[in-house]
Amino acid sequence: MAIVRASGLSKTYRVADKQPGLRGTVRHFLRRRTRDVAAVKGVSFSIEPGEVVGFLGPNGAGKTTTLKMLTGLIHPSGGQLEVAGHTPWRRQRTFLECITLVMGQKQQLIWDLPPLDSLRVNAAVYGIPDAIANRRIQELAEMLELGEELTRPVRKLSLGQRMKAELLAALLHEPQVLFLDEPTLGLDVNAQARVRQFLADYNQRTGATVLLTSHYMADITALCPRVLLIHEGALFYDGSLVGLSEQLAPWRQVRLELAHPLPADAFAGYGEIESLEGSEVRLLIPREQLTASVNRLLANHEVVDLEVSDPPIEELIGRLFRQGSLEAFR
Amino acid sequence: MGRYLRSLRRFWGTAAAGQMEYQLNLLIELVAMAGNLAGSLFVLSLFFRQGEGLGGWSWPAAQVVLGAYTVLDGLTSTLLRPNLSRIVTHVQEGTLDFVLLKPIDSQFWLSLRTVSPAGLPELAVGAGLMLWAAPQAGASLAPASLVLALVLLAAAAVILYALWFVLAATSIWFVKTWNATEVLRAALTAGRYPVSAYPPALRTLFTLVLPVAFLTTVPAEAILGRLHWHWGVASVLVAALALVVSRLFWRFALRFYTSASS
Structure with a gap:
């Protein structure tokens, strides 16, 4: 039970809109324009x-x-x-x-x-x-x-x-x-x-x-x-919580350790660069492109170490909160 | 009922403790109290200096009205203002949430949560004035008229409270209603003088729209032993009605409460 x-x-709220400035204030005072906002x-x-x-x-x-x-x-x-x-x-x-x-x-x-x-x-x-x-x-x-x-x-x-x-x-x-x-x-x-x-x-x-x-x-x-x-x-x-991370993150995190440091634009086209410090770089690569991208990375760069993992849930949710939209994951 | 009495004791206990937490502030409060009192006495002395009747009321009789007004003013400073002016703050800051979440009547909480000693001397002086001036006006101070006066003063207090509470409750929609309560307060100062001292138009206004007549004139007439019974009955009925309306209005207003965002 x-x-x-x-x-x-x-739940729908009625809210009043107010334009900035004196004119907006006067209009807001005299004829309040309201609209309904569906909060839930x-x-x-x-x-x-x-x-x-x-x-x-x-x-x-x-x-x-x-x-x-x-x-x-x-x-x-x-x-x-x-x-x-x-x-x-x-x-x-x-x-x-x-x-x-x-x-x-x-x-x-x-x-x-x-x-x-x-x-x-x-x-x-x-x-x-x-x-x-x-x-x-x-x-x-x-x-x-x-x-x-x-x-x-x-x-x-x-x-x-x-x-x-x-x-x-x-x-x-x-x-x-x-x-x-x-x-x-x-x-x-x-x-x-x-x-x-x-x-x-x-x-x-x-x-x-x-x-x-x-x-x-x-x-x-x-x-x-x-x-x-x-x-x-x-x-x-x-x-x-585990299921959420799969649903939220259609990509995987790839951590690379390179023989020599490279500039950020060297990784354009593989996925999103999450961090780049010296010779270590973390990339977010869409799941369906993972194999192809990793192959290309190994072929094009001198890779010392490579690790593929799911991005931590904290990061996913943090991203969601920061961007305020699920668009962040699409 | 036990829960309400125990709560009230704790409410007022913490209110007193809160005021005593700041020694200096309490001192200032006491000074303000004395100031309040001096103000009332000053108005009183102005009264004494003139020397004519007012709207068919003799001097001492008019002083009884002023006494009733002083009692209500003292009550305002002691209970009504400290509590009811907080409602607006509760709505503005969203702390009304905590009141509404308690398993106790929210109107009870909002109306009696705190108490201030500021108006107590005024209460005493007002009562004293009524008791002193009434015999001068020829009243015998029979126990029956004293009890009646007390009942009608209580009715007056309820009417004043209900009016103020309804105004404060409108803050659910308008959020800020300080001005409205100030207007009410200003209008009610009209109760310092017998209602018949005003021109007929105002007299109607003060009886039917703003029940100023019930606040001071009716209790004063009771202690003077010359109250027409239908005014007494009307006063109690108006008080009961006002209280019921304030409760219904509060319940209605809460349907529109959206609670300030957190």
């Missing part, structure tokens, strides 16, 4: 309890809009949606008590007070008796390696400490479904790794379902056996 089920989910178009997927799913896509692909529909913050314009047996946008108490949303860019902790004060507010709001709340705080604080940070004003915490405290606040009510929108945003590498480890442990320990968006591929590769890739509002891929 799936815990998250979306079918034909869509007929997305369908389902998630089983306990799964950790990565939600990928370039900026503006519709990830956050989908998350907001899943958490009941906004009404879908069409389609069916069920999370933990509830219709999210009704925001029934029983629904809100079994989900949580962590947003890397927004914070719920009270800025001027220690995290413990915010946690006490949350305990009251979620109707958790103090004894139970204290026990959970202790457990989670231990997992997150939070100690005296909990009694220091939030404004005096580092970004990493703050994010960990945010996670604690978001998990105090032991939600079954975790929606995480860029939870490691802006953290340094160590803090990212710690948050990642915590999420893996938490999923193991509680069996909670996790849907995670992140721009850091390390988060996705470390946590998510399954990924959903959304592009221009439509679901482009749903499956394993």
Whole structure:
């Protein structure tokens, strides 16, 4: 029985366009021209309890809009949606008590007070008796390696400490479904790794379902056996991370070590040059031209070593995010 | 219900703790509080210096109206402004998300999340003024009229709250509505004086469109023991209606909430 089920989910926003300059501003003020933008178009997927799913896509692909529909913050314009047996946008108490949303860019902790004060507010709001709340705080604080940070004003915490405290606040009510929108945003590498480890442990320990968006591929590769890739509002891929790399990359990476360094234009016509350092060069060559290109390379240049591999998934997704379009792969 | 009471206690506890976090700011707040109070007293003294009736109201009776106004102004500084002005910020910055994700009524959260001590002295002075001026105007301060006045002041507070909340809720569409709430505030200062002191056109406006009459004149008449019963009933009905409308309006507005992008 799936815990998250979306079918034909869509959302259309009405946005106002404004031309630059004074004239544009006046026109914008007097007669606002609006148009409809389809942010999410007929997305369908389902998630089983306990799964950790990565939600990928370039900026503006519709990830956050989908998350907001899943958490009941906004009404879908069409389609069916069920999370933990509830219709999210009704925001029934029983629904809100079994989900949580962590947003890397927004914070719920009270800025001027220690995290413990915010946690006490949350305990009251979620109707958790103090004894139970204290026990959970202790457990989670231990997992997150939070100690005296909990009694220091939030404004005096580092970004990493703050994010960990945010996670604690978001998990105090032991939600079954975790929606995480860029939870490691802006953290340094160590803090990212710690948050990642915590999420893996938490999923193991509680069996909670996790849907995670992140721009850091390390988060996705470390946590998510399954990924959903959304592009221009439509679901482009749903499956394993390995399968995604095959679908995204119709080419292979060829690493050459040459006897003598050569200029970049020596490799024109073989494929795209990914890097060129001294006598080492990496090329991306379309799969169907691989044999022919490698033969030509071996014939035309003095090659000391040659290695053919699949490009790493991080690079593929990174490329997708940078270029903001699947065209990058065609 | 237990959840709401416990939440409210924690809300106000953290609000007080937050204010005490900055000692200097609290000091400034106390100074501002004194300033507020001085302003009210100054207006009051202007009143004293004249010496004629106002719209058929004797001096002391008019002071009761000013007292009711001061009470509501104090309530505004204590609860309404600190909470309701935040709604706009929540919408602008997208932090309304966190409120909507909590298993507690979002209107309750937005209306009572914080409390500021700034208006408390005004509340006390307003109440004192009403109690002091009413006997001067010949009222006997019978327990019944005191209770009635209290109920009608509560109704007035609800009406004021509901109006303000609906205006703040429109920020879901317009995002910035600071100006609208300021206009409301300015219009409501009309409640300093008895409604009958205004020309007939304004009198109608202040009764039917902006319920200024219900805010101050009606509670004042109650404590003076000369309230016509139908005004009392109307006041409570208007308050109940305003509250219901504010709830329905909030629910309606949320359908249009798009949440600021993250």
